[in-house]
Amino acid sequence: MEYFDLPQQSNCTIVIIGLGYVGLPLAIEFAKNIDCNSKKILKRKIIGFDINLERVNALKNGIDITKEINFENLKYLNEINLTNDMKILNKADIFIVTVPTPIDKKNAPDLNPIKKASEMIGKVLKLKGKEKIKPIIIYESTVFPGATEEICVPIIEKESKSKLNKDFFCGYSPERINPGDNKNKLNSIIKVTSGSNEQSALWINELYKSIIKAGTHMTSSIKIAETAKVIENTQRDLNIALMNELAKICDLVKIDTLEVIKAASTKWNFLDFRPGLVGGHCIGVDPYYLTYKSETLGYKPEVVLAGRKINNSMPRWILKKIISELENNNLDIQGANILLMGITFKENCPDIRNSKIFELIHLLNEYNVSLTIWDSWANVEDCKNFFNLEITNNFPKNKKYTSVICLVKHNEFAELRPIEWESLIIKNGIFFDLKGIIPRQLKPIRP
Ligand SMILES: NC(=O)c1ccc[n+]([C@@H]2O[C@H](COP(=O)([O-])OP(=O)(O)OC[C@H]3O[C@@H](n4cnc5c(N)ncnc54)[C@H](O)[C@@H]3O)[C@@H](O)[C@H]2O)c1
Numbered sequence: 039m040e041y042f043d044l045p046q047q048s049n050c051t052i053v054i055i056g057l058g059y060v061g062l063p064l065a066i067e068f069a070k071n072i073d074c075n076s077k078k079i080l081k082r083k084i085i086g087f088d089i090n091l092e093r094v095n096a097l098k099n100g101i102d103i104t105k106e107i108n109f110e111n112l113k114y115l116n117e118i119n120l121t122n123d124m125k126i127l128n129k130a131d132i133f134i135v136t137v138p139t140p141i142d143k144k145n146a147p148d149l150n151p152i153k154k155a156s157e158m159i160g161k162v163l164k165l166k167g168k169e170k171i172k173p174i175i176i177y178e179s180t181v182f183p184g185a186t187e188e189i190c191v192p193i194i195e196k197e198s199k200s201k202l203n204k205d206f207f208c209g210y211s212p213e214r215i216n217p218g219d220n221k222n223k224l225n226s227i228i229k230v231t232s233g234s235n236e237q238s239a240l241w242i243n244e245l246y247k248s249i250i251k252a253g254t255h256m257t258s259s260i261k262i263a264e265t266a267k268v269i270e271n272t273q274r275d276l277n278i279a280l281m282n283e284l285a286k287i288c289d290l291v292k293i294d295t296l297e298v299i300k301a302a303s304t305k306w307n308f309l310d311f312r313p314g315l316v317g318g319h320c321i322g323v324d325p326y327y328l329t330y331k332s333e334t335l336g337y338k339p340e341v342v343l344a345g346r347k348i349n350n351s352m353p354r355w356i357l358k359k360i361i362s363e364l365e366n367n368n369l370d371i372q373g374a375n376i377l378l379m380g381i382t383f384k385e386n387c388p389d390i391r392n393s394k395i396f397e398l399i400h401l402l403n404e405y406n407v408s409l410t411i412w413d414s415w416a417n418v419e420d421c422k423n424f425f426n427l428e429i430t431n432n433f434p435k436n437k438k439y440t441s442v443i444c445l446v447k448h449n450e451f452a453e454l455r456p457i458e459w460e461s462l463i464i465k466n467g468i469f470f471d472l473k474g475i476i477p478r479q480l481k482p483i484r485p
Pocket residue numbers: 055056057058059060061087088089090093136137138139151152154155178179180181213214215216217319320
């Protein structure tokens with residue numbers, strides 16, 4: 039194998055492209071500039087690039103709207119050259135791409151942001167010219183198997199007029215962070231790494247080893263790393279789908295699903311998944327990346343798509359359940375005064391993107407309900423600007439509702455006292471509790 043000069047591990051310039059939930063924690067970890075194993079001081083220069091000037095300016099002012107960076111780590115923002123200026127990227131030898139990879143209205147992968155980022159990198163490589171020390175491009179965005187080498191690399195090669203594994207190298211290292219989770223953080227989760235050839239794979243693996251305390255797992259190809267990422271989230275999606283289906287069955291049998299799960303969980307190999315609304319931009323999206331690739335190769339996956347179908351059906355199922363429970367209490371959904379608790383796609387995180395709760399709100403509005411939305415984490419302005427929804431971050435004092443629907447397990451909700459829950463409801467009103475946090479004595483309807 040021919041060997042090339044690659045950048046110096048301890049003294050390279052790294053640019054993180056896309057400073058969101060994934061890119062920002064990564065930039066911060068690199069900015070600490072200390073090898074997490076040897077404790078050796080490093081001299082890497084870190085650039086944080088984002089096309090969103092508002093995001094860049096907020097970060098320059100020490101404001102992180104994702105709330106993923108704790109107070110102690112915010113100081114490392116000062117060590118990052120934060121910019122939306124492409125010209126600065128000429129200085130980089132390592133390009134790490136963490137831009138969004140959503141799906142479109144037909145659930146097909148929307149690769150526009152990753153294609154644009156690749157185009158930009160190609161242009162930067164062209165401007166840099168062919169140097170002795172070869173640049174390395176690492177993709178972290180979730181993609182389908184083959185996307186890095188079949189879609190992104192050809193764009194870079196075309197724009198830069200250079201060749202993979204000769205003029206530049208490439209790698210894929212999926213991100214596994216879990217926003218809102220204070221225990222499993224970037225450096226405590228094993229990182230899967232891969233490279234376009236053996237030399238770059240080893241180099242990339244070393245790079246991540248320097249920031250990931252939990253260590254790395256190097257795969258033999260980029261495609262394996264890409265597929266590992268999508269199957270992780272697909273497995274989660276299917277496990278939740280199974281519990282959602284169980285919830286539908288338990289409802290017909292007239293038993294409590296959560297109690298069934300609790301009992302089943304006493305077996306050592308039962309997986310403790312719960313019914314829920316699968317939103318966000320990972321679990322509800324990544325399976326479609328896998329099924330898309332499969333379908334291009336002539337196989338229509340059955341199990342994966344069945345899981346998606348069940349999970350997508352849950353807002354309507356919840357609505358039906360609420361309507362029938364209201365009817366049981368001689369209450370009408372038409373014009374009902376409802377408190378909806380939680381709008382983010384998951385607990386203890388301000389992210390409202392692709393939250394399935396918007397679908398439930400849309401369905402409820404067809405009944406002209408009077409809706410109060412309380413979410414202790416979501417950004418009030420974002421809800422107004424992007425969804426034209428009024429929400430409050432605060433406990434609705436001195437108000438009583440026909441129905442209280444609790445959908446997200448934010449700490450602030452889980453910590454409410456029985457007396458506070460009770461103060462929210464009219465005499466024959468109903469509690470609907472998707473997450474099992476409302477005190478049992480209040481007889482909440484649970485899935
Ligand atoms: N959020 C998660 O929990 C999570 C976990 C694992 C993997 N992922 C994956 O990581 C990727 C990023 O997700 P995220 O949640 O961080 O997204 P995000 O939307 O929070 O952040 C992406 C950032 O990229 C910027 N951006 C978009 N196009 C750009 C471009 N061409 N050049 C530079 N910046 C650009 C956006 O302005 C934004 O700030 C996605 O592929 C996602 O599936 C996300």
